[in-house]
Amino acid sequence: MDASLIVEAYNRQVSVDPSRSSLYLQSLKAIGTLRGGQDWEIIDHAAQVAYAEGKYTDDDVKEAYKYFGLWYDDPNITEDTIVGKFYAYLSSSSHETEARQQLWRIGDSRGSERIKAASEDRKSHQQLSGTFSILIIAMNRRVHCRASPSLPGS
Numbered sequence: 001m002d003a004s005l006i007v008e009a010y011n012r013q014v015s016v017d018p019s020r021s022s023l024y025l026q027s028l029k030a031i032g033t034l035r036g037g038q039d040w041e042i043i044d045h046a047a048q049v050a051y052a053e054g055k056y057t058d059d060d061v062k063e064a065y066k067y068f069g070l071w072y073d074d075p076n077i078t079e080d081t082i083v084g085k086f087y088a089y090l091s092s093s094s095h096e097t098e099a100r101q102q103l104w105r106i107g108d109s110r111g112s113e114r115i116k117a118a119s120e121d122r123k124s125h126q127q128l129s130g131t132f133s134i135l136i137i138a139m140n141r142r143v144h145c146r147a148s149p150s151l152p153g154s
Helices: 003-016 018-035 037-052 058-067 079-091 096-110 113-119 125-147
Strands: none
Touching (some): 018 058, 096 113
């Protein structure tokens, strides 16, 4: 099979089943390695395009966890632990761009908006919702205090 047909099949499969794109990209890279030569160049180019679009392999996710000294298959790992490790790493490293990319991969693979938000240095919808609720409570208290009649002697 021609390498360009392999790349076309990869692209179609990703468009049909994007939730498994990490597995498909990993397979595409393995096929390129096995084929070598000019086929490898064509397939590697397609893999680099996929990376530029934000895609990653299952192995990349495992490496992202290792990057922060975590185990990807640890059932007890929480979002707080992951985000905490990220901020600890940022405070002691000059590799901010790579750390953010690694964290984004973890967040995306877990379907965690909060982790992805931390990687992009923004607040998640959940955090914004909590902040908005606090603002509403504070505004209601202010309005309530202003609307209360003054007590004599105060």
